[in-house]
Every structure is written in C-alpha cells, then in structure tokens.
Amino acid sequence: MDIIINYGPYLLISGCVFGFFMAWGIGANDVANAMGTSVGARALTLSQAILVACVFEFAGAYLAGGEVTSTIRKGIIDPSLLSDTPELLVFGMLASLLAAGSWLLIASYNGWPVSTTHTIVGAIVGFAAVGISVDAVSWGKVTSIVSSWIVSPLMAGTLSFLIFRTVQHLILNTDNPFENAKKYVPGYIFLVGFIISMVTLLKGLKHVGLELNFTQSLQYSIMIGIAISLLGSVLLRRVQNVDQRRGDVTFDGVERVFAVLMVFTACAMAFAHGSNDVANAVGPLAAIVSVVQSGGEIAAKSVMPWWILLVGGIGIIAGLAMFGYKVIETIGRNITELTPSRGFAAELAAATTVVLASGTGLPISTTHTLVGAVLGVGLARGLSAIDLGVVGRIFVSWIITLPVGAGLSIMFFFTMKGIFS
Numbered sequence: 001m002d003i004i005i006n007y008g009p010y011l012l013i014s015g016c017v018f019g020f021f022m023a024w025g026i027g028a029n030d031v032a033n034a035m036g037t038s039v040g041a042r043a044l045t046l047s048q049a050i051l052v053a054c055v056f057e058f059a060g061a062y063l064a065g066g067e068v069t070s071t072i073r074k075g076i077i078d079p080s081l082l083s084d085t086p087e088l089l090v091f092g093m094l095a096s097l098l099a100a101g102s103w104l105l106i107a108s109y110n111g112w113p114v115s116t117t118h119t120i121v122g123a124i125v126g127f128a129a130v131g132i133s134v135d136a137v138s139w140g141k142v143t144s145i146v147s148s149w150i151v152s153p154l155m156a157g158t159l160s161f162l163i164f165r166t167v168q169h170l171i172l173n174t175d176n177p178f179e180n181a182k183k184y185v186p187g188y189i190f191l192v193g194f195i196i197s198m199v200t201l202l203k204g205l206k207h208v209g210l211e212l213n214f215t216q217s218l219q220y221s222i223m224i225g226i227a228i229s230l231l232g233s234v235l236l237r238r239v240q241n242v243d244q245r246r247g248d249v250t251f252d253g254v255e256r257v258f259a260v261l262m263v264f265t266a267c268a269m270a271f272a273h274g275s276n277d278v279a280n281a282v283g284p285l286a287a288i289v290s291v292v293q294s295g296g297e298i299a300a301k302s303v304m305p306w307w308i309l310l311v312g313g314i315g316i317i318a319g320l321a322m323f324g325y326k327v328i329e330t331i332g333r334n335i336t337e338l339t340p341s342r343g344f345a346a347e348l349a350a351a352t353t354v355v356l357a358s359g360t361g362l363p364i365s366t367t368h369t370l371v372g373a374v375l376g377v378g379l380a381r382g383l384s385a386i387d388l389g390v391v392g393r394i395f396v397s398w399i400i401t402l403p404v405g406a407g408l409s410i411m412f413f414f415t416m417k418g419i420f421s
Helices: 002-030 032-040 046-064 066-074 086-109 116-132 139-172 177-204 214-237 253-277 279-293 306-334 340-360 366-380 388-420
Strands: 244-246 249-251
Touching (some): 002 032, 002 086, 002 116, 002 253, 002 306, 002 388, 032 046, 032 253, 032 340, 032 366, 086 116, 086 306, 086 388, 116 279, 116 366, 116 388, 139 340, 139 366, 177 214, 177 253, 177 340, 214 253, 253 306, 253 366, 279 306, 340 366, 366 388
Antiparallel strands (some): 244 249
C-alpha cells in the first residue's frame, strides 16, 4: 500500500505512457488486418486506407471499446489474491504493456503480422504465473480466450467462404454480372451497416451515457443500414461497365462495383478492429488507474474513464500513420491474390466475427480472424489459390509471439519490482 501512495503519480504517468506505446503498436501492426485486404485488392490506395482507418479505428476504440476491456482488465488475473499486495498488480500491468509494445515495435519494423491479443495475454499470464503465483491466473478464462483463437478463424473462414459463394452464385457466374452486381450489392451494404450498428448500439455506448434495449437497437440499426445502403446505391449509379486500370491490374465493371462496396467494408472492419483491440492497451491501463486512484484497493468492478479510451484511440491512429504501411503491404498481397469481390467477402466475414466478439466481451485475435477469412475466400477458388508458404510463416509468428510476450513481461516485472521495492 505504501508503494502505491508514495509513487502513485509516477506509476500513473508510466501507465499512460506504456498504454499509449502499446496502442501505438496495435496501430502499427494490427490495423493491417483491417486495411490490408482493401490495399491488396486495389480498392483503396495506401494513403486512402490510412485515412479511412484513422477515422474508423478511433471511432470503434472510443465508442465501442468499453465492453471488451473488462475481460482484459480483470478476467485473466484473480484480483482477490492480490488484495494485500496491489503494487504487484500495477507492476505486472506496466510490465505487460511495455513488453507487448516492445514486441509489436520489433514485429512492425520487420513487417511481421502478429497478434496483439496473443502478445498482451501472454504477457499478463507470464508475469502473473512466474512473478506472483500460478494460482493468480484465471486459467478457465485463459482457456476460453485460447479456444477463441481457434474458433474465430474457423468462424470467419466459414463466413467468408459462404459469402463469396453467394457472390459467385448471384453475380459473378451469371449471364449479366454487372447488372446483377448493381442489383444485389446494396443488400450487402445494408448488411455491413446493420451488423456494425446493431452491436455498437446494443453493447458499446454505455460509457458515453447511451443505453438502448434490444428492440430500440434493432430499429435504429435497420434505419442506419437502410441509410448506408441508399448512399451506396447513389455511388453505384456512377459506375460504368468499362474496364479501368488500377495499379498493375485492370478491373471490369463488376469489380469496380465491388471496389465501391469495399470502401464500406473497410470502414466496418476498421471500426470492428478498433472496438475489439483497443482493450489490449486500455484494459491493463484501466487496472493501473483503478488501483492507484483508490490508494491500493483492487476493485472487483471499476468504471472505465473516458480519457483512457481516448489515449487508446489516439495511440492506435498514431501507430498506423507512422508505421502501418509495412504490415499492410505484407498482409494485403501475399496470402492469396485478392480482387475487390474476394476482398469484400473476407472483410465482411472478418468484421462480423470481430464485432460479434466485441459485443460479447470475448477478446479474439483480429489477425487470426482475418487470415481465416482470407483463407476461406481462397478455398472457395481452390487450394492452389493460397500461398501456403506465407500462411506457414504467419502461423510460426503466432507461435513465437506468446513466449516472447511472456518472457519480456517477466523481465520487466522483476525490473520494476526491484526499482520501486
């Protein structure tokens, strides 16, 4: 308790700095999961993708990020075992943020797409199990998070496979694909707007004072979906059935229609990613703030201050603007060849999976989700459409991330314990 009282301001400032650093790492590395497919499919240029991501990542983090933070903040560690030594929780969360941010900086510099959820969960489990006690870790919660790393790519892959099959059946493999694209794409746009709106209104706005029941959320979401669909229809009218060169590929009229649709799915995926992955940075920061401001009490429940989500949102867009292009180029062009129609199916499936996970409070890995979605689209065209070597290297980076996050966290934990104790 004395450590918290004597060094509280320093611990709080350190927490804000390390939390921002971690959020910066999320922006630099993980936002590629939201924008990589759009850039790879040439639906958006790199600069356009960064601009879209900055707006919608921040909106998702600030407006809908509050739900998942509770899982990261108090779900992995059993707080009752630390009631007599709250400073250990603070040291551990500081160490976890610094460890995760450091690994994400290294990975982003090298263009490696790694999971920020893997990194922070591994870091928290590492310091808790080695620095405190194996019993301090809520292994049941950890098991459910680990299982989500398997479930989420399977779910996203299945959804993207089915979505792309409907696109093939209704549009691509028909006698008049361009006219059918203009006919059916507004329906897909409605689906994007409805899914994002539904979960945001139902789960994500409690911390800004707006609480709606299911019926109200459903009504508003339908209206928002219709409005976005009408906007999309207006934009689609301007698309002519002529070939247009973008970068090193030529799009026909159908793919140009899907390029318009990908702008909407890119916004949805960026919002979904911000709402889910901001928890990796602000969850541990919220725990630090709660303990320090209460003078050492570890509360079972604590209110999420609005400014913490602000720190997370600003950190994400800063990392994206400064370093995000490296991993975007890796993700967007190497797993499988993407066109706007394929990229749309992958993004919609991934966004749906991530937003549903955010709404239920389950911190899944966006990296796993998007790779699963892209694999699903590739499998819809046959196994030969996938670069298995790239997929293998991505899997290896996932395996490495957990032990690296844990090892760095343990090292930083004992360093801080030595400095302050």
